[in-house]
Amino acid sequence: MDLGLVARLSARPLTTSVVPTGVYRLPEKEMTMPGKTDLLNELVAMSHWLGDPSRDLAILGEGNTSARVDDASFFVKASGMSLGEIELDGFVEIAFEPMLNFLEHGEVSDNVTTEAFMASRTDPTSSLRPSVETPLHALALTVGSAEFVGHTHPTAVNAIMCSQQAEEAIAGRLFPDEIVVCGPAPAYVPYTDPGLPLARKVWEVIDDYIDTYREPPKVILMQNHGFIALGESSREVQNITAMYVKAARILVGTYALGGPRFMTPENVARIHTRPDEDYRRRELRSLIFNESQDQNE
Numbered sequence: 001m002d003l004g005l006v007a008r009l010s011a012r013p014l015t016t017s018v019v020p021t022g023v024y025r026l027p028e029k030e031m032t033m034p035g036k037t038d039l040l041n042e043l044v045a046m047s048h049w050l051g052d053p054s055r056d057l058a059i060l061g062e063g064n065t066s067a068r069v070d071d072a073s074f075f076v077k078a079s080g081m082s083l084g085e086i087e088l089d090g091f092v093e094i095a096f097e098p099m100l101n102f103l104e105h106g107e108v109s110d111n112v113t114t115e116a117f118m119a120s121r122t123d124p125t126s127s128l129r130p131s132v133e134t135p136l137h138a139l140a141l142t143v144g145s146a147e148f149v150g151h152t153h154p155t156a157v158n159a160i161m162c163s164q165q166a167e168e169a170i171a172g173r174l175f176p177d178e179i180v181v182c183g184p185a186p187a188y189v190p191y192t193d194p195g196l197p198l199a200r201k202v203w204e205v206i207d208d209y210i211d212t213y214r215e216p217p218k219v220i221l222m223q224n225h226g227f228i229a230l231g232e233s234s235r236e237v238q239n240i241t242a243m244y245v246k247a248a249r250i251l252v253g254t255y256a257l258g259g260p261r262f263m264t265p266e267n268v269a270r271i272h273t274r275p276d277e278d279y280r281r282r283e284l285r286s287l288i289f290n291e292s293q294d295q296n297e
């Protein structure tokens with residue numbers, strides 16, 4: 001594993017060559033309180049969308065969400081909260097640096113993990129405990145270049161992730177819009193104990209993905225566990241989740257008729273790089289940013 005994560009991240013501007021075009025907050029800017037309240041409102045709206053029972057993405061305390069505040073901190077769902085019912089006070093603000101240091105050097109023990117999580121909160125007087133998957137969110141918001149992250153356990157996706165053929169089933173792409181919205185491929189993580197071990201595995205998987213595709217993944221799939229959408233906006237997290245759940249339903253449906261007929265790697269690469277699809281992707285993103293801003297007004 002590559003060491004020096006905090007040093008590597010603080011030395012690295014957010015818009016490196018591997019990061020796709022998009023809107024990023026300037027890292028040196030600190031967010032003001034009204035800015036934080038707007039961000040939390042957007043995070044709450046995204047969480048309600050993901051936790052809506054009709055979407056079958058997460059029930060009870062399943063799943064967790066996060067959003068980057070600035071280069072120094074992020075909000076993450078507190079442990080035990082329901083996505084569908086969470087409000088502004090259901091999120092904890094976490095400082096990146098101690099959390100990433102713990103992720104890199106921390107000892108894997110339940111007691112040490114709890115202490116390190118609590119010590120990473122920007123408000124030590126808060127009674128909230130951060131989600132067990134907080135280090136995974138810290139990674140997705142740094143190494144994964146996301147601004148918003150939505151982790152859920154969609155029934156349609158877990159029908160594949162909990163099957164004998166999970167890896168073979170996701171080995172190819174099924175249709176062009178899957179590529180436009182969800183990227184050239186999902187990143188796949190074999191089953192790993194939740195918390196620190198899982199976050200370390202996800203770190204390796206994201207690094208390998210960037211080496212292969214020269215961009216971070218939009219989708220991370222976790223065997224026997226669930227789904228993560230990495231978005232540049234809350235709306236993009238919703239779009240990625242909706243499109244991948246649709247792809248998962250189609251994939252399962254193909255097994256009634258002989259199994260998936262994947263697009264060829266050449267066709268996948270063509271859709272991913274052709275100028276009109278790139279234009280469509282950028283149009284979708286600008287729509288996303290305009291709509292997110294409207295929601296906050």
Ligand SMILES: [Zn+2]
Nearest residue numbers: 063151225226
């Ligand atoms: Zn989970």
